């Protein structure tokens with residue numbers, strides 16, 4: 387159901403790779419709620435992805451940008467304002483990738499070049515995106531910036547590997563930049579800590595099937611889907627959440643507050 391919550395609002399959506407991506411679902415929902423936006427992804431991902439399909443469906447322009455490149459980001463922000471005809475109201479950072487995970491290296495056997503690159507893509511890029519927006523004075527007052535994270539930033543999930551550290555950094559950047567964006571520009575900055583979700587990035591984590599099944603059994607409301615995450619993001623982009631900022635917001639069906647569930651106990655006592 388659409389409520390026109392984002393009527394007249396403009397923004398940038400990073401990270402839609404295919405129809406499973408959380409950013410893809412978010413773009414569809416933002417469009418349904420009346421928002422207009424530029425879609426962006428790394429040039430390499432665009433060649434492999436299906437982003438053109440999404441652009442057509444949502445009437446959006448695609449502007450490639452590597453989120454680790456300050457030059458690309460500055461150009462993206464300038465072009466987005468030009469294309470959309472003014473300053474922005476919302477930005478979604480939905481980007482994550484660990485090269486150590488991809489190459490099958492464990493947390494105790496990292497190749498630090500991979501670690502540094504993964505941190506740049508997954509964590510520092512959020513600072514870079516916000517710094518570009520901030521310096522260009524690209525956000526309207528009461529705008530909203532959201533990035534996606536995972537609970538491994540607070541609690542250990544061994545196979546989440548160096549992404550756990552990247553997410554901890556990302557969440558800290560949201561708080562730190564949120565202060566300056568709030569004070570100077572009246573813009574809010576939050577992270578959504580989402581349930582395990584079957585996407586390209588999610589399925590890259592070793593043992594993902596067990597991981598998602600366990601979370602499902604531990605969460606009183608069950609795992610949150612990509613579409614449900616998109617809906618939550620829409621609420622954070624809307625005018626209904628203007629004083630929510632510098633928060634890490636769990637969107638996980640109650641997983642993060644549950645010590646153990648009856649289903650999990652039953653699994654051990656059968």
Ligand code: NAI
Nearest residue numbers: 401403407408428431453481482534582583585586587588
């Ligand atoms: P996805 O694989 O569909 O999206 C990740 C995106 O990051 C891709 O579109 C990819 O092209 C983009 N990307 C990678 N390097 C980039 C670069 N240098 N510049 C610009 N973009 C780049 O997977 P998903 O799951 O939709 O991931 C979105 C976000 O959600 C990530 O931050 C992820 O860590 C987070 N998240 C995912 C969960 C899951 O279980 N899938 C759970 C909690 C958070």
